[in-house]
Amino acid sequence: MIEHRYPEFHPVAPLPLGADLVAALDFRRLPKILLHEHLDGGLRPASIIELAKEQGYNGLPTDDAEQLAMWFHRGAQRGNLPEYLEGFAHTIAVMQTKEALVRVAYEFLEDMAVDGVVYAEIRFAPVFHTEKGLTQDEVVEAVLEGLERGRRDFGVEFGLILCAMRDRTDSLEAAELAIRWRDKGVVGFDLAGGEYGHPPKKHVDAFHAIQRANFYITIHAGEAFGPESIWQALQWCGAHRLGHGTRLRNDIEIRPDGSLKLGRLAQYILDRRIPLEMCLSSNVHTGACASFEEHPFALFHRAGFRVFLNTDDRLMSDTEMSKELALATRTFGLSLVELEKMTMNAMKSAFVPHETRVDLIRRRLLPTYSMLFAELTAEAFAKQLPRNPHLS
Ligand SMILES: O=c1[nH]cnc2c1ncn2[C@@H]1O[C@H](CO)[C@@H](O)[C@H]1O
């Protein structure tokens, strides 16, 4: 594949940046945007053990950090969403005090810095963190405190998304909580939890409250249920983005000649540029996809949908952004142009003001990508030079 961004400026014919060069990149160096990750799905195993001791929680299956990581990962790979979600009982159990919440949020941003993420949206359900007496407002305040400290210390920008849970009946309260905390770090509202049997339209009151406040909505849809759930998320609930959207694949037909026939829903999502927060590892673990190779991410991407990659639950799915990008690059032969495009897609879809998005694109994304293009082009030229036997 010929890959070049500024051929008109180049004195010589552009060189193909072969897939091998791109795949050999250290993916931590790519400036990344993460919009779909759960705070309670990404704790460090060692921190869980320490926090459990501090809070007197005896329910952990082991107090060896490596074993614990493996335990979470094993439990999450059973091929269905309800079992995937079981591990959260333990992470939530150790996130019940102000100190614990501040720490987990702070460590999240430190992990983001190590992974090369420059802007992250993190989500969680405050209602799960009141077992020891914190109010939901105190819970949000503590998480924001940890995130603010993390922003100062690690230079990673963030936005917080509050989740309502689809099997509960208090989504309106969750929406009101999100609205109360907007302008203080909360940037949007989500609906999470088991999808099957819990249609988003049950929560229209919550979504209408968000819409009336001119606020932002993303909804988990099309992960464990089909296009009907995606359609409800968009047309009943007014979602601005979709969490996963994987099963939108069922609304796209591949004709024998390889061309695509889009159903009305898929065409709408394409035309309206609805962002799809895709999560490869998590989808394979929950059974939304049988394998990485069969994941519709590349199909969507190459058909022009506004897609980008995410981690979902770094602990449960044993992943990080660099890993997801490497995996996608190797599985689908992504080029550097495609990686950059996907990162731009994510930044454009963030729930922060337009000016902030443009600023991050200019300051954090474009310069690093330009440098990487230059570096890889130089490497490709160097490979073509005849070997000089006098220089070792
Ligand atoms: O992939 C997912 N699909 C649906 N719900 C999820 C997923 N990962 C986590 N949660 C749910 O969201 C809550 C708030 O963060 C978690 O407690 C978990 O129950």
Ligand SMILES: [Zn+2]
């Ligand atoms: Zn999720």
